[in-house]
Amino acid sequence: MKGGDGANSYASNSIFQETAIMKTKPILEETIRSMFINTSPMPICFRMADLGCSSGPNALLVISHIMDTIYQICEEENVTHDRTPELQVFLNDLIGNDFNSLFNFIPNFYKKIENAKGEWSSRCFISAVPGSFYGRLFPSKSLHFFYSAFSTHWLSKVPDCYLNNLMNKGNLYMARTSPRHVFEAYLKQFETDFFNLLRSRSTEIVCGGRMMFMMIGRNTLDPRTSDCCYPYELLTKCLFELIPEGLVQEADIDSFDLPYYTPHKEEVKKIVEMEGSFSIDKLETIEINLDPRDDVSNKDFVFDELEVGKNVSNCIRAVTEAMFVSHFGDAIIEDLFARYAKLNNKKRKFEGIPRCNGQVKRLKTTMVC
Amino acid sequence: MKGGDGANSYASNSIFQETAIMKTKPILEETIRSMFINTSPMPICFRMADLGCSSGPNALLVISHIMDTIYQICEEENVTHDRTPELQVFLNDLIGNDFNSLFNFIPNFYKKIENAKGEWSSRCFISAVPGSFYGRLFPSKSLHFFYSAFSTHWLSKVPDCYLNNLMNKGNLYMARTSPRHVFEAYLKQFETDFFNLLRSRSTEIVCGGRMMFMMIGRNTLDPRTSDCCYPYELLTKCLFELIPEGLVQEADIDSFDLPYYTPHKEEVKKIVEMEGSFSIDKLETIEINLDPRDDVSNKDFVFDELEVGKNVSNCIRAVTEAMFVSHFGDAIIEDLFARYAKLNNKKRKFEGIPRCNGQVKRLKTTMVC
Numbered sequence: 001m002k003g004g005d006g007a008n009s010y011a012s013n014s015i016f017q018e019t020a021i022m023k024t025k026p027i028l029e030e031t032i033r034s035m036f037i038n039t040s041p042m043p044i045c046f047r048m049a050d051l052g053c054s055s056g057p058n059a060l061l062v063i064s065h066i067m068d069t070i071y072q073i074c075e076e077e078n079v080t081h082d083r084t085p086e087l088q089v090f091l092n093d094l095i096g097n098d099f100n101s102l103f104n105f106i107p108n109f110y111k112k113i114e115n116a117k118g119e120w121s122s123r124c125f126i127s128a129v130p131g132s133f134y135g136r137l138f139p140s141k142s143l144h145f146f147y148s149a150f151s152t153h154w155l156s157k158v159p160d161c162y163l164n165n166l167m168n169k170g171n172l173y174m175a176r177t178s179p180r181h182v183f184e185a186y187l188k189q190f191e192t193d194f195f196n197l198l199r200s201r202s203t204e205i206v207c208g209g210r211m212m213f214m215m216i217g218r219n220t221l222d223p224r225t226s227d228c229c230y231p232y233e234l235l236t237k238c239l240f241e242l243i244p245e246g247l248v249q250e251a252d253i254d255s256f257d258l259p260y261y262t263p264h265k266e267e268v269k270k271i272v273e274m275e276g277s278f279s280i281d282k283l284e285t286i287e288i289n290l291d292p293r294d295d296v297s298n299k300d301f302v303f304d305e306l307e308v309g310k311n312v313s314n315c316i317r318a319v320t321e322a323m324f325v326s327h328f329g330d331a332i333i334e335d336l337f338a339r340y341a342k343l344n345n346k347k348r349k350f351e352g353i354p355r356c357n358g359q360v361k362r363l364k365t366t367m368v369c
Numbered sequence: 370m371k372g373g374d375g376a377n378s379y380a381s382n383s384i385f386q387e388t389a390i391m392k393t394k395p396i397l398e399e400t401i402r403s404m405f406i407n408t409s410p411m412p413i414c415f416r417m418a419d420l421g422c423s424s425g426p427n428a429l430l431v432i433s434h435i436m437d438t439i440y441q442i443c444e445e446e447n448v449t450h451d452r453t454p455e456l457q458v459f460l461n462d463l464i465g466n467d468f469n470s471l472f473n474f475i476p477n478f479y480k481k482i483e484n485a486k487g488e489w490s491s492r493c494f495i496s497a498v499p500g501s502f503y504g505r506l507f508p509s510k511s512l513h514f515f516y517s518a519f520s521t522h523w524l525s526k527v528p529d530c531y532l533n534n535l536m537n538k539g540n541l542y543m544a545r546t547s548p549r550h551v552f553e554a555y556l557k558q559f560e561t562d563f564f565n566l567l568r569s570r571s572t573e574i575v576c577g578g579r580m581m582f583m584m585i586g587r588n589t590l591d592p593r594t595s596d597c598c599y600p601y602e603l604l605t606k607c608l609f610e611l612i613p614e615g616l617v618q619e620a621d622i623d624s625f626d627l628p629y630y631t632p633h634k635e636e637v638k639k640i641v642e643m644e645g646s647f648s649i650d651k652l653e654t655i656e657i658n659l660d661p662r663d664d665v666s667n668k669d670f671v672f673d674e675l676e677v678g679k680n681v682s683n684c685i686r687a688v689t690e691a692m693f694v695s696h697f698g699d700a701i702i703e704d705l706f707a708r709y710a711k712l713n714n715k716k717r718k719f720e721g722i723p724r725c726n727g728q729v730k731r732l733k734t735t736m737v738c
Binding site: 044045086088090095098099100103104106107122125126127128129130131136137138139140142 | 413414455457459464467468469472473475476491494495496497498499500505506507508509511
């Protein structure tokens with residue numbers, strides 16, 4: 001993710017993610033409630049982690065939803081101030097994440113909850129844990145709740161066999177025209193990674209603890225009939241446009257692939273069942289446009305095609321720029337994403353581009369023990 | 370502290386602090402040993418915090434000393450791998466600290482301990498907690514051990530009364546010529562801050578938990594007869610040299626004061642006793658030159674006056690630059706500290722500058738409960 005708080009940062013371009021977090025707020029509340037209702041007495045300190053928190057304000061938005069819920073439960077149950085649980089939050093992301101920028105949001109966050117909840121606000125303790133969630137991050141049996149939004153579709157690496165044999169020539173990701181073994185290689189890497197994630201968490205979570213994951217997925221089992229590949233097929237076209245101008249080499253496109261996988265919900269289910277530590281309470285999909293403002297049911301809906309193209313481009317740029325810079329250099333970035341914004345508009349206007357590229361999966365699991 | 374890993378960063382100029390950490394390693398070991406020997410069975414997870422960790426590698430050096438000690442105890446006691454305690458470390462500093470740079474040291478740190486200790490290395494979990502240690506940082510009764518090196522001599526703010534009345538005209542800090550009420554105002558702020566620190570930790574530490582603090586102090590109760598003010602008296606002289614050149618205004622020097630206090634050990638003792646949550650096991654002072662290489666008993670001793678002046682200047686610059694930049698702007702910094710290096714050499718040669726400006730206090734306390 002692009003750090004800082006500039007115009008192209010993740011912090012400034014994460015409305016897609018924020019929309020999904022807001023839409024799934026009821027499920028988050030329900031999960032927290034069920035944990036408190038099934039636990040008597042309440043935990044003295046409720047410990048949770050946000051896996052793949054990135055550097056924007058969304059991570060704190062999730063904490064505030066959880067605090068709201070715990071606060072409400074305590075009010076309903078007439079729990080006195082000194083007996084309300086403390087909340088310890090671990091914000092996790094890779095070591096290269098811009099934690100400095102994330103921390104800069106904390107003072108205002110504390111001020112807001114102090115205004116809203118008075119003394120109780122002093123019972124929230126935020127920390128950061130740098131490292132990959134595909135391995136161990138926390139001591140054994142130390143956390144009650146794991147949350148993750150828009151992170152677990154990022155693989156730990158590009159599938160090995162795929163990279164070595166350049167089997168997906170001319171694409172940045174699985175494309176609808178990719179040969180079958182490309183899809184298989186991606187799925188295999190996702191299976192390995194998601195299994196490792198579950199196995200690590202199963203050691204770290206307390207008995208009866210819960211997890212809630214949201215990730216980008218696809219709506220059909222066969223990736224060739226899904227819209228999930230579309231945004232990166234379009235981006236590939238933009239990269240190819242830069243070849244005649246000498247800004248990009250075709251070989252560089254061939255050797256670049258995104259460590260990303262958009263699973264179907266049945267694939268997710270299969271891995272959870274195979275790993276065996278967790279049972280699934282709920283597994284749902286929702287659809288959100290890559291520019292959530294491009295939706296008549298959205299109260300901020302403004303139909304402006306140029307704006308929509310730019311928003312979609314900014315969204316994709318904020319989450320992929322660092323990878324493109326490290327492979328292609330930073331000279332092409334402005335041009336590439338300007339083209340992407342334009343192409344997105346054109347396609348949307350004349351070819352009926354699928355607007356719902358964000359198939360979001362919500363997976364709610366309970367630790368089995 | 371100056372972030373990053375550049376030539377003027379704290380990470381590259383913290384040999385003074387590193388020397389003190391190495392000299393006090395036996396006390397740290399003794400503290401950890403006494404905790405494990407008095408606790409049966411061993412804790413499943415040993416939780417500790419480094420308060421004011423800054424952004425350099427010293428924080429990880431302390432963790433590696435603690436891991437060494439726990440590992441040795443477990444070997445001596447024939448504790449099997451799966452029963453050795455996990456270690457959860459919270460690195461704390463102010464929100465503005467460069468945590469990104471600090472995190473960049475972690476992968477190499479993990480590699481080193483993996484090479485040295487094999488599988489056991491996977492039992493150490495590092496996290497960061499941004500915020501002031503003069504307030505609450507952790508859930509109640511959640512930590513076994515608090516460590517702090519070179520942080521608690523930094524006050525939460527410049528003493529109020531002192532700032533408002535500009536009572537310390539022409540100085541950056543307490544100077545040997547300062548009027549008595551300046552010393553009193555500084556001491557009062559230190560008392561308030563250190564009391565708040567102890568009170569916050571007393572809520573967060575487990576029963577029987579321990580703390581070990583190292584801070585810069587002074588060797589006499591009367592600050593006017595101590596060397597502690599000397600480094601900043603010299604720096605003030607350098608600032609005054611810039612006035613005729615129009616680079617600094619005298620009024621700006623008058624209105625600038627460092628939020629810093631070098632207590633005498635009796636002052637520290639009094640506050641611990643007054644607060645009442647902790648008993649003191651050990652309270653000692655050691656002397657270290659601001660350039661620790663300027664010491665014939667040091668194996669790296671090289672007698673080079675120019676080098677010594679530069680090292681002392683770099684050491685002071687790394688910990689104060691951000692404050693000078695925010696008050697005087699960054700244009701004067703190079704010039705100021707180049708002058709400081711030169712003046713330090715000159716004074717040392719012709720006037721017998723006190724070399725031991727680092728009176729370091731080691732305070733080891735046990736939680737009383």
